[in-house]
Amino acid sequence: xxxxxxxxxxxxxxxxxxxxxxxxxxxxxxxxxxxxxxxxxxxxxxxxxxxxxxxxxxxxxxxxxxxxxxxxxxxxxxxxxxxxxxxxxxxxx
Numbered sequence: 001x002x003x004x005x006x007x008x009x010x011x012x013x014x015x016x017x018x019x020x021x022x023x024x025x026x027x028x029x030x031x032x033x034x035x036x037x038x039x040x041x042x043x044x045x046x047x048x049x050x051x052x053x054x055x056x057x058x059x060x061x062x063x064x065x066x067x068x069x070x071x072x073x074x075x076x077x078x079x080x081x082x083x084x085x086x087x088x089x090x091x092x093x
Contacts (some may be wrong), residue, residue, distance in 0.1 A: 002045065016048075020044065020045060022044060024042065024043055025044065026040065027040055027047075029042070
């Protein structure tokens with residue numbers, strides 16, 4: 001099991017049993033300190049995660065926000081057809 005922690009906008013911790021951080025690639029990010037785009041080293045494990053996850057994270061975020069009644073006190077939950085429409089929205093993102 002290989003565990004990697006990478007600081008992007010927030011700290012990301014990922015565990016895989018197949019990928020490691022080699023080969024290390026580069027990705028362009030905006031640096032507020034220099035106020036321009038810079039190249040940042042990106043581990044292979046992060047690149048593979050971003051490549052294959054697609055809209056799964058977006059769908060999880062939508063479902064969490066939609067299904068929790070405490071975010072909208074008057075709402076007790078979503079109607080039964082709501083997750084299908086959210087899946088379509090997540091696929092388009």
